[in-house]
Amino acid sequence: MSGVQSGNGAAAAESPFLRLLASGWIFVLLLGLVAIFAGLRPVQFASVYNLQQLAINAAIFLVLAVGQTYVIAAAGIDLSCGAVLVFSSVVSAQVMLALAGASGTTFGTTDAGWPVILIGTLVAIASGALWGVFNGALIAWAKIPALIVTLGSMGMALGFAQIASGGIDVRAMPEKLVDAVGAGAISGIPTLVVIAAVTAVLFGVILHLTGFGLHVFAVGSNAEAARRSGINIRRNLIAVYAISGALSGLAAVMANARFSTTTINGHTLDNMTAISAVVLGGTSLFGGAGSVFGTVIGVFIPIVLLNGFVILGIPPFWQTVAMGAVLILAVWIDQLKRRLRKSR
Amino acid sequence: MTEPLLIARGIRRSFGHVQALRGAHFRVMPAEIVALIGDNGAGKSTLVKILSGADRPDEGEVTLAGQRVRFGSPQEAQEAGIATVYQDLALAPDLPPAENLFLGREIKQPGLLGRLGFLDRKAMRAQAKEQFATLGVHLKSDRVAIDTLSGGQRQSVAIARAAMWAKKIVILDEPTAALGVVQTQRVLDLARRVRDHGISVVLISHNMPQVLEVADRIQVLRLGETVADLRASEASVDDLVRAMTSGRTEEAA
Numbered sequence: 001m002s003g004v005q006s007g008n009g010a011a012a013a014e015s016p017f018l019r020l021l022a023s024g025w026i027f028v029l030l031l032g033l034v035a036i037f038a039g040l041r042p043v044q045f046a047s048v049y050n051l052q053q054l055a056i057n058a059a060i061f062l063v064l065a066v067g068q069t070y071v072i073a074a075a076g077i078d079l080s081c082g083a084v085l086v087f088s089s090v091v092s093a094q095v096m097l098a099l100a101g102a103s104g105t106t107f108g109t110t111d112a113g114w115p116v117i118l119i120g121t122l123v124a125i126a127s128g129a130l131w132g133v134f135n136g137a138l139i140a141w142a143k144i145p146a147l148i149v150t151l152g153s154m155g156m157a158l159g160f161a162q163i164a165s166g167g168i169d170v171r172a173m174p175e176k177l178v179d180a181v182g183a184g185a186i187s188g189i190p191t192l193v194v195i196a197a198v199t200a201v202l203f204g205v206i207l208h209l210t211g212f213g214l215h216v217f218a219v220g221s222n223a224e225a226a227r228r229s230g231i232n233i234r235r236n237l238i239a240v241y242a243i244s245g246a247l248s249g250l251a252a253v254m255a256n257a258r259f260s261t262t263t264i265n266g267h268t269l270d271n272m273t274a275i276s277a278v279v280l281g282g283t284s285l286f287g288g289a290g291s292v293f294g295t296v297i298g299v300f301i302p303i304v305l306l307n308g309f310v311i312l313g314i315p316p317f318w319q320t321v322a323m324g325a326v327l328i329l330a331v332w333i334d335q336l337k338r339r340l341r342k343s344r
Numbered sequence: 345m346t347e348p349l350l351i352a353r354g355i356r357r358s359f360g361h362v363q364a365l366r367g368a369h370f371r372v373m374p375a376e377i378v379a380l381i382g383d384n385g386a387g388k389s390t391l392v393k394i395l396s397g398a399d400r401p402d403e404g405e406v407t408l409a410g411q412r413v414r415f416g417s418p419q420e421a422q423e424a425g426i427a428t429v430y431q432d433l434a435l436a437p438d439l440p441p442a443e444n445l446f447l448g449r450e451i452k453q454p455g456l457l458g459r460l461g462f463l464d465r466k467a468m469r470a471q472a473k474e475q476f477a478t479l480g481v482h483l484k485s486d487r488v489a490i491d492t493l494s495g496g497q498r499q500s501v502a503i504a505r506a507a508m509w510a511k512k513i514v515i516l517d518e519p520t521a522a523l524g525v526v527q528t529q530r531v532l533d534l535a536r537r538v539r540d541h542g543i544s545v546v547l548i549s550h551n552m553p554q555v556l557e558v559a560d561r562i563q564v565l566r567l568g569e570t571v572a573d574l575r576a577s578e579a580s581v582d583d584l585v586r587a588m589t590s591g592r593t594e595e596a597a
Contacts, residue, residue, distance in 0.1 A: 288438030
């Protein structure tokens with residue numbers, strides 16, 4: 001996945017010290033954490049099973065965070081990703097349930113076939129993308145700040161999900177979805193991890209190697225300059241939020257498959273997790289610079305921390321404390337770096 | 345005598361009761377640096393906005409290379425060959441110089457990859473390097489973010505970008521207002537080189553000695569009207585100040 005990081009943004013080519021400060025330090029931090037935990041508890045931490053669990057835990061967050069990378073690179077923010085995940089998972093689950101001919105209170109699994117699962121997946125991705133278009137249109141056309149728009153749509157998406165489900169999780173998923181995607185593996189690698197990796201590589205390539213990706217960075221760096229260069233910044237912004245929404249929809253399918261139920265109350269902090277991962281990964285909150293590769297690292301930091309603390313017997317609540325501190329440190333370093341750049 | 349490249353005649357523009365331009369004239373000859381000066385409120389910005397497509401006149405006409413033109417947007421003016429470098433630069437500070445030069449006009453990979461939107465960064469960097477070399481712009485690296493460059497270098501990148509896409513006229517709005525002495529000289533040298541490559545430069549400036557030094561011709565606006573059109577070699581700072589303040593080019597008898 002290292003080929004995904006290319007010459008965009010600040011990390012591209014400054015002095016080695018600044019480059020390390022910019023995004024390298026977080027990679028070093030992750031390697032250090034892994035080395036420490038693996039050194040202290042090689043049997044438990046470095047076991048294939050544990051590493052698989054780490055990757056599975058990271059998979060859903062990674063898909064959300066990749067979308068968030070686009071949004072933050074474009075100098076926006078998407079607080080609605082977790083709520084859109086819930087909305088898409090409920091709608092998708094209900095559609096699959098209806099198509100399987102089972103009633104809404106069915107418990108367990110249904111015997112729906114792949115066509116139904118495919119339709120459910122498309123419904124999830126499309127409904128997520130629609131929320132994204134809704135966000136993007138309000139931000140680009142009505143010029144309402146992204147923070148407010150996505151805070152509003154976060155409430156709306158969660159509210160609609162609760163209205164549609166009566167507040168009760170849809171607990172019947174197609175058995176094939178749960179078996180093949182939620183618990184399955186493709187040549188030894190958990191399917192969820194494969195989906196997340198493919199998503200990260202695909203959207204990393206688009207962000208770093210295509211004209212569209214360059215325009216995302218340009219809009220985030222200086223929207224007025226982008227507009228004067230003839231870039232349709234409204235269309236670009238709507239596409240960026242649509243990508244974030246669609247990936248929330250994809251994450252919804254992954255969550256449904258993994259937990260074999262919708263998880264209406266389980267995603268209130270997903271937006272913060274995704275945003276922290278993106279910022280930890282060196283994508284600037286001010287837009288214009290960042291990388292999907294960095295986001296991959298940023299997703300793994302909290303998960304490795306939590307896992308390591310549990311294995312070492314440190315109360316897991318310390319993970320929350322450590323994460324908060326690391327996040328503040330990450331933003332501070334980003335600002336320090338910007339000041340260093342400017343002062344020359 | 346050569347024909348003017350651009351002629352603006354009888355340009356009027358009012359904002360409510362304020363008459364920003366009351367029949368101003370302006371002309372640009374091929375491959376010259378023409379300075380546009382005037383006191384605050386003389387109508388310089390309004391005239392520049394009209395020439396660069398950001399505003400439309402109430403009356404008057406603009407001809408470019410003999411053709412009547414009406415720009416509906418800055419993009420239309422750019423397509424016609426007129427680009428403007430504003431004080432706020434309009435570069436993306438986080439992107440490297442080559443990406444900035446090609447922003448909105450990226451070079452794509454040949455074949456299928458290009459149709460999928462994949463960039464040919466190598467070609468963009470090579471062409472950017474060529475453009476910078478042609479105009480004598482020296483950057484310490486072509487891969488650092490614009491933000492890390494000095495003010496003069498940023499301004500140079502912005503001018504090189506304009507000269508790359510505007511084949512006829514580059515308008516520089518106070519290009520040296522925020523720069524130190526050395527950097528100012530570099531930017532003025534760049535303006536000369538742009539002219540030497542056959543692109544006319546319109547220079548808006550407050551700095552009289554600078555205008556006299558670099559411009560071939562100077563046009564003075566006062567209260568929305570063109571009051572003087574002088575050859576720089578025959579004018580002095582006193583002439584310019586007199587024209588700006590009283591509207592006369594000769595000392596009153």
